[in-house]
Amino acid sequence: MLxxxxxxxxxxxxxxxxxxxxxxxxxxxxxxxxSWILSTQYGLDIKDVGLxxxxxxxxxxxxxxxxxxxxDKVWFWDGRRRPFILIGGVLSALxxxxxxxxxxxxxxxxxxxxxxxxxxxxxxxxxxINVSFNxxxxxxxxxxxxxxxxxxxxxxxxxxxxxxGVLAYAIGAVFGNFALIYFGVFLVxxxxxxxxxxxxEPRTLSDDDAVDLTADAAGGPSQQAADVPANAQATSPxxxxxxxxxxxxxxxxxxxxxxxxxxxxxxxxxxxxxxxxVATILLITRALMTSEEGHxxxxxxxxxxxxxxxxxxxxWIGVQxxxxxxxxxxxxxxxxxxxxxxxxxxxxxxxxxxLVGALLPAFVLEPYAAKNGRVRTHMLSIAVMAVxxxxxxxxxxxxxxxxxxxxxxxxxxxxxxxxxFAIMSQKxxxxxxxxxxxxxxxxxxxxxxxxxxGVGEAINNTASKSLTLWICAITVGISAxxxxxxxxxxxxxxx
Numbered sequence: 001m002l003x004x005x006x007x008x009x010x011x012x013x014x015x016x017x018x019x020x021x022x023x024x025x026x027x028x029x030x031x032x033x034x035s036w037i038l039s040t041q042y043g044l045d046i047k048d049v050g051l052x053x054x055x056x057x058x059x060x061x062x063x064x065x066x067x068x069x070x071x072d073k074v075w076f077w078d079g080r081r082r083p084f085i086l087i088g089g090v091l092s093a094l095x096x097x098x099x100x101x102x103x104x105x106x107x108x109x110x111x112x113x114x115x116x117x118x119x120x121x122x123x124x125x126x127x128x129i130n131v132s133f134n135x136x137x138x139x140x141x142x143x144x145x146x147x148x149x150x151x152x153x154x155x156x157x158x159x160x161x162x163x164x165g166v167l168a169y170a171i172g173a174v175f176g177n178f179a180l181i182y183f184g185v186f187l188v189x190x191x192x193x194x195x196x197x198x199x200x201e202p203r204t205l206s207d208d209d210a211v212d213l214t215a216d217a218a219g220g221p222s223q224q225a226a227d228v229p230a231n232a233q234a235t236s237p238x239x240x241x242x243x244x245x246x247x248x249x250x251x252x253x254x255x256x257x258x259x260x261x262x263x264x265x266x267x268x269x270x271x272x273x274x275x276x277x278v279a280t281i282l283l284i285t286r287a288l289m290t291s292e293e294g295h296x297x298x299x300x301x302x303x304x305x306x307x308x309x310x311x312x313x314x315x316w317i318g319v320q321x322x323x324x325x326x327x328x329x330x331x332x333x334x335x336x337x338x339x340x341x342x343x344x345x346x347x348x349x350x351x352x353x354x355l356v357g358a359l360l361p362a363f364v365l366e367p368y369a370a371k372n373g374r375v376r377t378h379m380l381s382i383a384v385m386a387v388x389x390x391x392x393x394x395x396x397x398x399x400x401x402x403x404x405x406x407x408x409x410x411x412x413x414x415x416x417x418x419x420x421f422a423i424m425s426q427k428x429x430x431x432x433x434x435x436x437x438x439x440x441x442x443x444x445x446x447x448x449x450x451x452x453x454g455v456g457e458a459i460n461n462t463a464s465k466s467l468t469l470w471i472c473a474i475t476v477g478i479s480a481x482x483x484x485x486x487x488x489x490x491x492x493x494x495x
Contacts, residue, residue: 089192385412
């Protein structure tokens with residue numbers, strides 16, 4: 001073990017952040033370039049762009065949960081997380097290389113049209129990113145004690161990752177998206193293949209400082225102890241399904257919306273949207289209103305985990321809507337710009353977002369959270385994000401104002417990619433960190449599917465693309481309200 005790991009120095013936190021930075025950079029490249037390439041180079045309309053983006057969340061549903069379960073239980077190449085980081089890094093780099101060559105690949109395969117090839121590449125890219133994202137986040141919890149050290153690990157992760165995200169959008173803005181893609185291939189390989197060999201993983205993960213979540217609260221709304229026995233491994237599909245009950249509405253609608261996009265008949269008059277919308281509100285309200293008090297530590301821990309799922313989910317409807325459809329709003333608002341100018345405005349907007357997202361976590365959010373609590377800090381940051389979206393809508397009369405308002409949105413982005421991991425990791429058993437990190441990711445990918453399919457359809461059918469920002473502001477505002485109902489996790493280790 002390196003001395004910097006033994007002493008948990010800032011240089012170790014920086015090293016620990018590099019694998020997650022590799023995946024974050026790959027995601028930044030995808031955000032910056034994918035919609036732009038598909039719309040300007042290949043002429044896909046908004047709903048088809050959304051369909052391509054839907055491939056990613058689908059990959060996340062499968063990739064993070066499965067890899068999380070496996071990585072908790074295996075040990076090879078001197079690690080449980082290391083092998084998946086290495087494999088995911090190589091696949092991510094290869095798929096990034098394929099992005100600017102979708103047309104070439106389609107022609108070489110003799111396929112008429114590029115939509116199917118684009119979906120396949122996006123699916124493999126997101127699967128590769130998700131294969132690595134889970135272990136790059138789980139390893140931070142594996143090698144840091146609970147409390148402020150773990151919070152510091154995740155805030156440093158976002159600071160380092162966010163700094164390189166800024167670099168990504170700067171390269172895209174100055175040199176163009178194609179230069180960004182090829183630079184990304186090199187960086188992803190370097191940061192995913194080298195740092196894992198300098199991080200010593202524990203061979204055994206102790207649950208002494210954690211909780212077992214698979215007791216009676218895993219029963220979902222009924223919360224019957226007989227549903228899932230105490231100390232169960234919670235890896236069967238049925239048990240996992242009960243644990244994630246706050247997300248059932250998102251899951252149901254995602255299946256329905258994906259089926260209709262692939263050719264199944266749609267139910268008229270938005271009946272299914274209303275049904276799943278009401279179901280989502282009821283399930284999430286129940287999760288948020290269930291008290292953690294008066295339960296055993298195991299049950300209280302799972303109730304708290306389910307509240308985190310509920311609160312975090314609405315954030316990602318707004319975030320994913322911004323990532324996918326900001327280009328459509330800018331194109332609608334500034335009708336006299338070229339495709340190159342459109343790409344530049346979007347790249348600088350995300351650069352502004354990520355600049356704030358890089359600076360705040362380790363230097364502002366972590367010290368503030370140490371004094372005022374992680375949940376309160378996150379809730380306030382998400383509220384600021386909602387205000388930022390409204391600022392883009394009402395004040396974004398020119399490119400400069402959009403950049404400034406996206407910096408305000410970056411306050412919430414800084415918190416979203418750092419604090420929830422520290423919050424939820426305090427509520428789950430350390431020996432099952434990969435599994436529950438994968439389940440936590442469902443509160444990201446299922447709302448992403450809603451944004452990719454349902455929101456994309458709504459924006460495509462609406463003349464005014466201002467709907468994009470309204471959806472962002474409202475859903476993130478709901479998330480801030482939901483976070484106000486999450487209980488602050490208790491540190492069991494001294495800081």
